[in-house]
Amino acid sequence: MNYKQATGITAVLSLLLLAAVSTAAAEGRVVENLDFEPGQMLEIDLPTGGSITIVGWDQSGIEVSYEDARRGLDIYEILIENTTTGLSIESPLLGRESNTNLQIDIRAPRSLDLDFFSAGGSLELNGLTGEFSGKTGGGALRLFDLTGEADLRTGGGRIEVNDSELDGEIRTGGGKATVENVIGDLRVSSGGGEVTYRNVRSADGNVLGPGKQSPTDATDNTVLISNAGGKIRVTDAPEGASVSTGGGKVHVSGADRFVSAKTGGGDVEIEILAGWVNARTGAGEVDVTVGENAADKGDVTLSSGYGDITLILPEDFSMDLEVELGVTNNNDGKYTVSSDFDISVEESDTWDYSRGSPRKYTYGSFIQYGGQHRVTITTTNGNVVIRKGS
Numbered sequence: 255m256n257y258k259q260a261t262g263i264t265a266v267l268s269l270l271l272l273a274a275v276s277t278a279a280a281e282g283r284v285v286e287n288l289d290f291e292p293g294q295m296l297e298i299d300l301p302t303g304g305s306i307t308i309v310g311w312d313q314s315g316i317e318v319s320y321e322d323a324r325r326g327l328d329i330y331e332i333l334i335e336n337t338t339t340g341l342s343i344e345s346p347l348l349g350r351e352s353n354t355n356l357q358i359d360i361r362a363p364r365s366l367d368l369d370f371f372s373a374g375g376s377l378e379l380n381g382l383t384g385e386f387s388g389k390t391g392g393g394a395l396r397l398f399d400l401t402g403e404a405d406l407r408t409g410g411g412r413i414e415v416n417d418s419e420l421d422g423e424i425r426t427g428g429g430k431a432t433v434e435n436v437i438g439d440l441r442v443s444s445g446g447g448e449v450t451y452r453n454v455r456s457a458d459g460n461v462l463g464p465g466k467q468s469p470t471d472a473t474d475n476t477v478l479i480s481n482a483g484g485k486i487r488v489t490d491a492p493e494g495a496s497v498s499t500g501g502g503k504v505h506v507s508g509a510d511r512f513v514s515a516k517t518g519g520g521d522v523e524i525e526i527l528a529g530w531v532n533a534r535t536g537a538g539e540v541d542v543t544v545g546e547n548a549a550d551k552g553d554v555t556l557s558s559g560y561g562d563i564t565l566i567l568p569e570d571f572s573m574d575l576e577v578e579l580g581v582t583n584n585n586d587g588k589y590t591v592s593s594d595f596d597i598s599v600e601e602s603d604t605w606d607y608s609r610g611s612p613r614k615y616t617y618g619s620f621i622q623y624g625g626q627h628r629v630t631i632t633t634t635n636g637n638v639v640i641r642k643g644s
Contacts, residue, residue, distance in 0.1 A: 283321040286334055290316035292363035293384075294340030296370075302330065302345045303373035304356030305393065310364035310381035316341060317361040324355040340366070376411065395424060404440070413442055421457070433464075444482060451478040469496045471512050471530075471551070485520070494529065503538075512551070521561075528552065530627075537561060539636070543643060547571045552627040562636040565629070566643045567595075574625030577618030580634040582611040591618045593640035 290296075291314055298306060318334055321327065333344040345356060356375070364381055370388035378396040379386060386400070389407040396414045397404070404422040413424055413431035420438045424431075428446035436454045442464065443449060449464035453474040456462050463469065463478030472478065477491045481499035486506075488495050494511040497504060501518040507525040514532045515522050521538040524531060528548035533540050537560040544554065547568050554573075556563050567573070577591055583605060591599050597620035605612040613634070631638055 282327075283319055284327065284332070285317065285319040287315060287317050288334065288341060289336055290314065290341050290362060290366075292365040293367075294363075295337075295367045296340055296360075296362065297337070297342045298358070298368070298370040298372070298388075299342075299344045300356065300358075300370075300372040300375065302347050302354045302356055303375050303391065304345060304354065304358055305375035305377070306358050306360070306370065306372065307378040308360045308362060308368070308380070308382065310366075310383075311361045312364065314363055316363070318343065318358065319360075320356065320358045322354060322356050329354070330356065374409075377406070377408075392427075394429075395426070397424075412447075413444070415440070415442060431464075446482050446484075448479060448481045448484065448486065454478075463496055465498065467496055467498075469494070469512070469514060472496065483518075486515075486517075501536075504533075504535075530554065531556070533557070535559065535561065540564070540633075542566070544568065544571070545643065548627075554627065554629045556631045556633075558633040558636060560635050561633060562639070563631055563633050564639045564641070565631065566641045567629075569642045570623060572623035572626035573621070573629045574627070575618065575620040575629040575631075575640075577616075577631045577638055577640075578633075579616040579618075579636070579638050580606075580609075580613040581616075582613045582635060584611060585635050587635060589616070589635060589637050591616050591638045591640075593618070593620070594642040595620050595622070595640060597640070 329348055331346050331348055335342055365383045367384045368386045372390040374391040376393035379400055380398045383401040385403045387405040392409040392411055394411040395406055395408050398416050400418040400420055404420050404424055407425045410428045411426055412429045413426050415433045415436055417435045420440045424442045426444045429444055430447045431442050431444050431449040433442050433454050434452040439457050451463045454462045460468055461472040464480035467478055473493045475493040477488050477495040479486055479497040483500040485502040486497045486499050486504045488506045489508050491509040495506050495509055496514040498516040503520040504515045504517050505523045506513050506515055509526040511529040513524050513526050516534045519536045522533045522535050522540045524533055524542045526544055528546040530551045530553045531542055532555045534557045539561045540556050540558050540563045543566040547570055579591055581589055597618045599618045602615045
């Protein structure tokens with residue numbers, strides 16, 4: 255090999271190495287450190303979409319690192335600059351790229367205000383105090399150890415709020431939401447997913463549940479669930495349960511103290527050791543089993559707009575029982591009230607026009623052992639069955 259050949263090969267290798275380094279720099283993570291004082295405003299605008307993580311630290315100044323591990327950074331023009339109120343981050347695209355995967359990780363003073371927008375991507379906040387507002391077109395909202403006020407929205411994604419003192423509202427268009435160990439007047443909602451509260455209290459100390467639930471007998475360990483539509487299943491509720499869904503089956507077992515269950519349409523099944531029960535469905539069967547006769551609160555209220563109701567009670571249950579079974583004139587079924595207890599049953603012989611479709615009623619009543627607990631059963635076009643449990 256002569257000198258010119260060697261020199262040419264070296265030049266080519268140098269160019270290839272330079273290209274590889276340039277590509278790595280374009281595709282790798284970039285870290286920038288800028289001025290930022292506690293209490294200032296952080297503004298983030300990501301029309302390209304992108305996920306954001308912000309973690310509080312105990313110092314002034316802010317560290318912003320970012321990358322697109324899939325497409326590289328050469329498709330963006332990342333603009334980070336100080337403003338009169340704090341710091342601004344923007345990410346316009348240089349071309350018409352799609353399927354971006356921008357990730358921005360920020361470490362900032364714990365005290366700050368946030369105003370953000372992302373066309374799509376998750377937001378995670380951890381260890382911060384301030385006012386947090388903004389929206390993402392779709393992605394999870396994960397909030398930990400926050401203090402202040404939140405007004406946050408995602409077009410669709412999971413919500414998690416933990417170990418915080420927050421007021422305000424957080425919403426998802428569709429996705430599950432979990433709120434745990436939170437104090438404050440915070441409302442979390444989902445347009446199409448289950449919302450669960452655990453150990454959540456208002457600023458004045460009242461136990462809170464989703465959908466503005468505030469059961470009087472609830473404790474920090476009561477199961478509190480709201481669902482815009484879909485089934486709910488609870489298998490362990492020793493401190494009681496309050497659940498509701500716009501439409502779907504509800505199943506609660508392993509319960510004690512109380513159960514409140516409501517569905518716009520679907521069957522309801524409840525098994526409770528002792529305590530009060532309130533179960534309602536717009537249309538569907540209701541099956542409730544009470545294991546023991548509670549000494550204090552043990553009222554049972556069961557209602558179905560259309561369907562059978564079955565209630566199993568201890569033989570020694572102290573109750574004042576009232577049953578109302580309506581049968582509409584456009585229904586050919588023969589529905590009855592049957593019971594292991596010696597209840598008295600009577601049927602009306604005239605049509606009642608006061609509740610829409612004309613209907614006749616079968617009524618049942620029974621009192622035993624002083625009638626300590628009020629038991630009320632109401633249904634239309636369904637059988638009522640009351641049994642003695644073992």
